[in-house]
Amino acid sequence: MKPGFKSLGEFVDALEKAGELVRIEKEIDPVLEITEITDRVSKMKDGGPALLFEHPKGSKIPVLINAFGSYKRMAIAMGSDTIEVAARRISDLLSASHGLPSTFSGKVKLLGQLVDLSRIPPKRVSSGPCQEIVLKGGDVKLSEIPVLQCWPKDAGRFITLPLVCTKDPDTGIRNMGVYRMQVVDDKTCMMHWQTQKDGAIHSEKMRRRQKKMEVAVVIGADPATVFSGVAPLPYGADELLLAGFLRGAGIELVKCKTVDLEVPAEAEIVLEGYVDPEDMRPEGPFGDHTGVYTPIEPFPAFHVTCVTMRKKPVYLTTIVGKPPMEDLYMGKAIERTFLPLLQKQIPELVDMNFPMEGTFNNAVIASIDKAYPHQAKKVAHAIWGLGQLSFTKVVVVVDKSVNVHDISAVALAVFNNIDPKRDLFFVDGPVDTLNHASPQRDYGSKLGIDATSKLKEEGYTRVWPEEIEMDGATKKKVDALWGDLGLPRG
Numbered sequence: 270m271k272p273g274f275k276s277l278g279e280f281v282d283a284l285e286k287a288g289e290l291v292r293i294e295k296e297i298d299p300v301l302e303i304t305e306i307t308d309r310v311s312k313m314k315d316g317g318p319a320l321l322f323e324h325p326k327g328s329k330i331p332v333l334i335n336a337f338g339s340y341k342r343m344a345i346a347m348g349s350d351t352i353e354v355a356a357r358r359i360s361d362l363l364s365a366s367h368g369l370p371s372t373f374s375g376k377v378k379l380l381g382q383l384v385d386l387s388r389i390p391p392k393r394v395s396s397g398p399c400q401e402i403v404l405k406g407g408d409v410k411l412s413e414i415p416v417l418q419c420w421p422k423d424a425g426r427f428i429t430l431p432l433v434c435t436k437d438p439d440t441g442i443r444n445m446g447v448y449r450m451q452v453v454d455d456k457t458c459m460m461h462w463q464t465q466k467d468g469a470i471h472s473e474k475m476r477r478r479q480k481k482m483e484v485a486v487v488i489g490a491d492p493a494t495v496f497s498g499v500a501p502l503p504y505g506a507d508e509l510l511l512a513g514f515l516r517g518a519g520i521e522l523v524k525c526k527t528v529d530l531e532v533p534a535e536a537e538i539v540l541e542g543y544v545d546p547e548d549m550r551p552e553g554p555f556g557d558h559t560g561v562y563t564p565i566e567p568f569p570a571f572h573v574t575c576v577t578m579r580k581k582p583v584y585l586t587t588i589v590g591k592p593p594m595e596d597l598y599m600g601k602a603i604e605r606t607f608l609p610l611l612q613k614q615i616p617e618l619v620d621m622n623f624p625m626e627g628t629f630n631n632a633v634i635a636s637i638d639k640a641y642p643h644q645a646k647k648v649a650h651a652i653w654g655l656g657q658l659s660f661t662k663v664v665v666v667v668d669k670s671v672n673v674h675d676i677s678a679v680a681l682a683v684f685n686n687i688d689p690k691r692d693l694f695f696v697d698g699p700v701d702t703l704n705h706a707s708p709q710r711d712y713g714s715k716l717g718i719d720a721t722s723k724l725k726e727e728g729y730t731r732v733w734p735e736e737i738e739m740d741g742a743t744k745k746k747v748d749a750l751w752g753d754l755g756l757p758r759g
């Protein structure tokens with residue numbers, strides 16, 4: 270496999286060549302106007318094109334948005350022709366090694382390809398384009414970056430696709446996660462890492478030691494690195510290994526100028542600084558993918574000590590709001606990628622769908638190959654115990670004959686198969702911080718719906734009715750006849 274994109278610029282070129290990018294020359298305001306344009310584009314068939322706003326009002330830096338906002342672009346970003354192929358490559362790797370591999374010697378055979386694992390780890394280099402410009406002290410001015418105010422009632426401007434890099438103080442293992450950042454002033458942002466996320470765990474460890482934590486924030490990098498920042502890898506797994514695997518070559522890293530962290534050498538913009546875990550301030554409101562404004566809640570402040578960037582950087586961002594939007598395609602890439610890994614732990618799991626209306630954490634539809642009574646409950650509880658899936662508010666379990674991606678087929682199974690008193694069950698536990706419906710932050714109830722066909726041992730003493738299906742011979746006969754019937758091809 271030839272190495273994938275080294276930088277965001279190479280990805281932009283590829284999108285442009287593929288007819289997947291529109292440049293907008295007219296001056297457009299990052300305050301609300303970019304959102305309104307992008308939202309309309311996201312709602313077009315297949316997610317519309319990526320947009321490069323060349324003249325955002327008030328800044329010299331162009332804005333790239335909706336870059337991952339279609340199945341095709343997501344596949345290009347992951348270095349494959351389709352999401353399914355990319356997902357298979359990653360899931361083969363993850364499941365072959367039960368997570369990311371811990372040793373990097375040798376080769377593994379994935380999808381018929383021999384992959385050299387020694388090419389995956391990041392490499393240190395002495396200099397890189399992300400440090401062509403270095404701004405410290407009074408030169409640090411976040412207001413020169415075209416950060417969007419997405420929605421009218423947002424608390425201000427938010428950096429929406431930052432790769433937040435921190436280190437576990439115990440192990441030194443790096444983490445890179447996408448957590449939105451509200452800009453407070455020229456040198457301060459809020460850090461919206463939700464309670465259970467890896468960055469927040471690092472911060473909590475430092476709070477207990479009464480220490481500040483160094484943080485580097487990468488804005489804009491090669492697409493494999495950006496995707497890896499969103500992927501729900503287990504705690505302690507280095508996202509840059511996944512990026513290196515996806516790219517087919519290790520990510521080159523440079524040492525930051527003012528903090529003891531490393532960042533991709535080919536990044537566009539880097540903010541260096543620290544989070545003081547005791548410096549908690551109100552964050553939000555922010556219009557999120559739940560379709561509502563998340564309420565004001567306390568999060569720590571991030572103090573910027575240095576900004577480094579390319580001579581001609583591009584500001585990579587996204588917007589979230591009522592679906593479908595760009596994050597839908599990232600979520601679908603994750604759904605496909607992690608299915609085989611989940612199947613290792615839940616062997617009866619046939620397929621799963623994170624429906625876009627469930628915004629990833631609020632609903633999962635799972636189909637299972639049911640072999641014994643109450644198996645749907647076992648599957649729901651397994652989901653409630655696994656990584657970020659544990660936040661799922663509603664788990665719907667259907668038989669394997671139901672196509673989980675066909676919401677109408679799922680609704681037919683749910684509405685008709687359930688006896689509500691018997692088949693609905695509730696549990697309590699941690700929920701997504703964005704779940705505004707739970708009575709308190711981060712904790713609430715969850716619903717399981719067992720819409721599978723019922724067995725005697727499940728208290729169903731009648732005979733479960735058979736599904737209607739036309740026989741094969743009749744189907745074949747009608748196929749042959751169809752052309753003579755004067756009916757359109759269905």
Ligand SMILES: Cc1cc2nc3c(=O)[nH]c(=O)nc-3n(C[C@H](O)[C@H](O)[C@H](O)COP(=O)(O)O)c2cc1C
Pocket residue numbers: 429430444445446447448449450461462463464465466467468498499500501502587589596599657
């Ligand atoms: C556009 C976008 C914005 C996101 N914003 C946040 C956020 O503000 N806070 C958060 O905790 N997770 C956010 N996420 C989800 C995390 O990036 C995701 O859960 C990731 O796996 C976290 O990495 P970690 O497990 O290393 O903490 C966002 C994801 C996307 C795609």
Ligand SMILES: [Mn+2]
Pocket residue numbers: 444445446467502503504505506508
């Ligand atoms: Mn992580």
